[in-house]
Amino acid sequence: MSKTVADLKIGEKGTIKEVCLNDIPLKLVEMGCMPGKEITLKQIAPLNDPLYITVNGSHLAIRKDIAKLIQIDTPENKQQNLCETVKS
Amino acid sequence: MRNSKVITVALVGNPNTGKTSLFNQLTGLNQKVGNYPGVTVDRIEGSCKLNDTICRIIDLPGTYSINPNTIDESIVLDTLINKDNPDHPDVVVVVADINNLKRNLFLFTQIKDLGIPTILAINMADEMDKKGISIDLEELQKQLKSDVVLISARKNIGIDELKKRILNPSITNNESLANFSERIDKDFFDKIKEDFKDLALYKAWLYITQCNDLSIFSKDYQNKIEKLRENESKLSKLQHRETVLRYQFINNILKKTYKKELAKATDLRATLDKILMHRIFGYVIFILILFVIFQSVFSLAQIPMDFIDSTFTKLNTIVKSNLPEGVLTSLITEGIIPGIGGIVIFIPQIVILFLMVAILEETGYMSRVVFLMDKIMRRFGMSGKSVVPLISGTACAIPAIMASRNISGWKERLITILVTPFVTCSARIPVYAIIIALVIPRKNFFGIGLQGLTLFMLYFLGFAAALTSAYILNKILKVKNKSYFVIEMPNYKIPSAKNVFYTIVEKTKAFVFGAGKIILAISIVLWFLATNGPSNTFDKAENIVEKEIKLNNKSLSDTEKQQKLATYKLEHSYIGILGKTIEPVIKPLGYDWKIGIALVSSFAAREVFVGTLATIYSVENSDNEKSITQKLSAEINPQTGEKLFNLPVGMSLLIFYAFAMQCMSTLAIVKRETKTWKWPLYQLVGMTAIAYLFAFLTYTILK
Numbered sequence: 001m002s003k004t005v006a007d008l009k010i011g012e013k014g015t016i017k018e019v020c021l022n023d024i025p026l027k028l029v030e031m032g033c034m035p036g037k038e039i040t041l042k043q044i045a046p047l048n049d050p051l052y053i054t055v056n057g058s059h060l061a062i063r064k065d066i067a068k069l070i071q072i073d074t075p076e077n078k079q080q081n082l083c084e085t086v087k088s
Numbered sequence: 089m090r091n092s093k094v095i096t097v098a099l100v101g102n103p104n105t106g107k108t109s110l111f112n113q114l115t116g117l118n119q120k121v122g123n124y125p126g127v128t129v130d131r132i133e134g135s136c137k138l139n140d141t142i143c144r145i146i147d148l149p150g151t152y153s154i155n156p157n158t159i160d161e162s163i164v165l166d167t168l169i170n171k172d173n174p175d176h177p178d179v180v181v182v183v184a185d186i187n188n189l190k191r192n193l194f195l196f197t198q199i200k201d202l203g204i205p206t207i208l209a210i211n212m213a214d215e216m217d218k219k220g221i222s223i224d225l226e227e228l229q230k231q232l233k234s235d236v237v238l239i240s241a242r243k244n245i246g247i248d249e250l251k252k253r254i255l256n257p258s259i260t261n262n263e264s265l266a267n268f269s270e271r272i273d274k275d276f277f278d279k280i281k282e283d284f285k286d287l288a289l290y291k292a293w294l295y296i297t298q299c300n301d302l303s304i305f306s307k308d309y310q311n312k313i314e315k316l317r318e319n320e321s322k323l324s325k326l327q328h329r330e331t332v333l334r335y336q337f338i339n340n341i342l343k344k345t346y347k348k349e350l351a352k353a354t355d356l357r358a359t360l361d362k363i364l365m366h367r368i369f370g371y372v373i374f375i376l377i378l379f380v381i382f383q384s385v386f387s388l389a390q391i392p393m394d395f396i397d398s399t400f401t402k403l404n405t406i407v408k409s410n411l412p413e414g415v416l417t418s419l420i421t422e423g424i425i426p427g428i429g430g431i432v433i434f435i436p437q438i439v440i441l442f443l444m445v446a447i448l449e450e451t452g453y454m455s456r457v458v459f460l461m462d463k464i465m466r467r468f469g470m471s472g473k474s475v476v477p478l479i480s481g482t483a484c485a486i487p488a489i490m491a492s493r494n495i496s497g498w499k500e501r502l503i504t505i506l507v508t509p510f511v512t513c514s515a516r517i518p519v520y521a522i523i524i525a526l527v528i529p530r531k532n533f534f535g536i537g538l539q540g541l542t543l544f545m546l547y548f549l550g551f552a553a554a555l556t557s558a559y560i561l562n563k564i565l566k567v568k569n570k571s572y573f574v575i576e577m578p579n580y581k582i583p584s585a586k587n588v589f590y591t592i593v594e595k596t597k598a599f600v601f602g603a604g605k606i607i608l609a610i611s612i613v614l615w616f617l618a619t620n621g622p623s624n625t626f627d628k629a630e631n632i633v634e635k636e637i638k639l640n641n642k643s644l645s646d647t648e649k650q651q652k653l654a655t656y657k658l659e660h661s662y663i664g665i666l667g668k669t670i671e672p673v674i675k676p677l678g679y680d681w682k683i684g685i686a687l688v689s690s691f692a693a694r695e696v697f698v699g700t701l702a703t704i705y706s707v708e709n710s711d712n713e714k715s716i717t718q719k720l721s722a723e724i725n726p727q728t729g730e731k732l733f734n735l736p737v738g739m740s741l742l743i744f745y746a747f748a749m750q751c752m753s754t755l756a757i758v759k760r761e762t763k764t765w766k767w768p769l770y771q772l773v774g775m776t777a778i779a780y781l782f783a784f785l786t787y788t789i790l791k
Contacts, residue, residue, distance in 0.1 A: 031191060
């Protein structure tokens, strides 16, 4: 399984590898959530959802279901692209 | 005003960039809030005079891009793209936040590509030193091919420079910034260029991807657009590519022009976030804040309210003793003055509530609450964003329902709209206040005032009713729902006194003149209905009462006679007849026909209740030196000989007002927001039924 934003620990960083363009709101991409950007998980809400992230200088809250659609590379985790296989 | 030219300037920007501060700075109180035709988005326009030119300044709703996701955003798109739109600007000022220039420039590049003269105003420039930011202004202007001005709207820095540039832009180049279209998919866009010859390419692209109303185009264009739209996934892929390319372009520019020394960055935000969004303290702080809000609404507002109440009573006495007796005097003292008093008495509470809500919004705290509450609210079929309408609902359901517009999922939004009127709005406060003063003793219960406690319980009841019905609606409603939740956490800010002040003035004005008109009109109608009646009984009232007294063989003083006559007249006036007609229906709740009248008129707006009672009792009891509370307290139930407003009746009334849907304006707004009469009708019937049932139970149990 490839790692997604939902798998990050608080304070952990990752680089966005792929976002499933068909399922993710354009708004999130417009805020700068796109491949190559560094994304940090700042905080998790008390009931484990939503997540508070920073990406591209924006501080955003997103729900877990969307966080699961953003795939990332973390320094210790280099895996292959799953999004393509999901799409096809 | 000779030779004066009028130009239209639109302010555009991301939310929380200080766009409104700039607008206030440019226009002062020279502004008016209206509605866009057909939708209920606030349309804010102001004006300012620059030399000989009058600038109409339009404050467009905050948006992150001109690809619209919400109604607010589609208004921005239409204003900017449609030359026939009356607000179509001659100059656009894009307001950007210096702390997040990257994202703000994204919107800027989109707007620049529309070919309208565009100025970039980088706001909060006063924070540059503190945050270690430096900008190469000249290079930035060259790269963006536009005027760039550093401003601080709050500290009034750079505003004059901005005004100068609005009149005389130094750069008038309106060409597109980077050839995104060619870099995205050259073949595709070449074809569009050919197909839509008389449209600028970027405009054509926006029409194809965004615009719902294509009626402005020829059939030929419409067909072409429809055809292109068939390949939805291709379009959405192109949109995403466009976004990525724009960001690449921006990053390249910023690399050359924008520097931030990280060491200088402060960590206030992180610290505050840790505390305010903490698993436990987060909620504790939120509850404390709510408590402070309600406490101040009741205790702080009490003094000015008492003052207003007594002032109007005095005014009435003075007018009455100085004007000759007659219909006009009666209209003024029994219709108009109590009517206006009924509006003015609200102002302190409304001001305080709007003040608190405005501060919460301005500081950036509201977004943290949304974050904290999202998961909880989802259990009730709503979104974290529903918290804003539910809290604003404590001021008034109308702006609250309008605030539900940024909830993206339709089901979440619909449920929020349907349950918001349960929240105790400020219109209920005077009703609650007067009834509580009548039936709840001024005693302390473990150090807490019983009256205050009752009020707190009523607020709690309102929220509980909203959540319970949301929970049920979530189970019943079968609505297709695709929701996503993306919310920005803005920087913490000290609220600007000016912004808060303008918000309060605007909202209070809207209330006083909007709701006030209805209240005043109803007061006058009531006065007429209470002082007129069918001729066979009403006009012969003197004779009939005289006969009755003789028949009973009682000797009465003159004042007692007067009183008897007045009561008889009221009973046989049109309104008395109306009240008597519905008496059987409301009797199980403990109400008499006079309360019935107040209840009926409350269906126009709740706050009318107090005014109505005031009107009825001033008609009946000409002793104007007493305040309304004293008059009501003296009212005796003729059947039991006890006080009419005793605990069971009072509690039953409180419960009824807590649940019933008694606000025409809210129903009208719900209709506009849901685009059908179905939902407001459900609301009206459902809430009134619940109110009747619970009021009945309360009265039966306490009796």
